[in-house]
Amino acid sequence: MRMRNLLSIGLATLVMACLTHTAGASELNITAKYTGYESGVGQFQNTTPSSGVCSMNPSLCSNGYFSLQFPWPGNQGWDLVANKKVVVPDTDPRQGIYFGFDASDHSVQVINSKTGESHSVSLSIDGIAWGGNNITSTARKDGDGPEGQLPFPKGSNCNPHPVHWFPQWDQWFGMYTAVTHQPTVCYVLFGKTNPNDADAHIRNVSMHYSLTMHKPWTWASGTYTGSYVYKVGPGGDLDFGDNIDYSTYGDVRINLTLTVSPNMYVRFNAGPDGVVNANLQPPSGWLNWQGKMPPYLSTDVPFDFGASGPVKIHLANCDHPVGDTCGIVDLNGSGSPLGVDALLTDNRLTDDSGKQAIHSRLSTQERVFKPNTEAGGTGIYPAHLLLKTQDGVTQQMQRGHHYGGHMTIVFDSNVN
Secondary structure: OOOEEEEEEEEEEEOOOOOOOOOOOEEEEEEEEEOOOOOOOOEOEEOOOOOOHHHHOHHHOOOOOOOEEOOOOOOOOOOOOEEEEOOOOOOOHHHOEEEEEEOOOEEEEEEEOOOOOEEEEEEEEEEEEEEEEOOOOOOOOOOOOOOOOOOOOEEEOEOOOOOEEEOOOOEEEEEEEEOOOOEEEEEEOOOOOEOOEOEEEEEEEEEEEEEEEOOHHHOOOEEEEEEEEEOEOOOOOEEOOOOEOHHHOOOEEEEEEEEEOOOEEEEEOOOOOOEEEEEOEOOOOHHHHOOOOOOOOEEEEEEEEEEOOOEEEEEEOOOOEEOOEEEEEEOOOOOOOEEEEEEEEEEEEEOOOOOEEEEEEEOOOOEEEEEOHHHOOOOOEEEEEEEEEOOOOHHHOOOOOEEEEEEEEEEEOOOO
16 A cells, blocks of 8 residues: 655745644553555554454454454453343333444554654544343344344444344344444344343443554654543443443553554654745845846755655646646746756665666656665655756746745655
């Protein structure tokens, strides 16, 4: 998969005429990795061993889907987690088999254990799996176990997965997932009671998560740790509805240990909106050019860059295209666009001609740059982008006028 970074640069110049831990929470440790190639840009891959429903019944979990069992006492195998009183007739969703779970993206701060660098990740608990027995409903089919056939769940934002009977466990097993990352409710109403047992029994409650990072090209390699307290109870991150004893459940502190080894790193000193403001100046500044026009205007934009493999770089989204580059225009509204070249210097890269990347000209056509491993090219090092007006441009400028424009520089690690 690709990592793709878009850098927006505002070009401007003035031609001058003269011049915490929660008490009582259980803990669930999650490990995940990000390399930039797997799962998608910014998407962590789970490396925590699967447990709970998916490990007990792999047929419920296809295409690499996994579950992690909540660490409550008794929440495994044949043991009992909680009882839920069966109420019939049942018209309130909270009185049935009810799972309300917040699948929204929750921001979690993680810190590089070596450098102290801090980032945020988005954690979503987007699936709840469970087991249980003495769960009855109005729909019934022969051969579906002694307790009947459960229908598809109802609710909001709930994927309609069926609930299956597994006689080897003497339990039903269900996997309820969110359609999108937002609050979700899945429920099945009770249809009848068991005269020998007034309660439904809930076991093996597990969860599935997704974890994404923001601007992965700005993350340095390393191990990052952080935590999120997952609230359990009415109105919490996980809500089992009414008529259930919550004393056997409790909040869960989710501890994240994330290994990051991205295939590309790009960091500019950009503003809050991600735009780098570049002010083009003449050699040695305007005071040395009073009364005359300089031969060119330029500015140096430093940044940090690293790549473990080839990277495609090109210009895009020019406000004012000039041939295969971007340009600036007189903000007073007169004249044609004037070309500005973007020249990349990184002596640990080689360009597509096989030469060291020294003032390698970028254009709207993709160029492939490769790290020079002999020069230590796979680390993160300073690089430079020189923005310089093309030959003859300053002779077309008028004194006292402002010129400006935007260009976007695309760094793309998806190189076949």
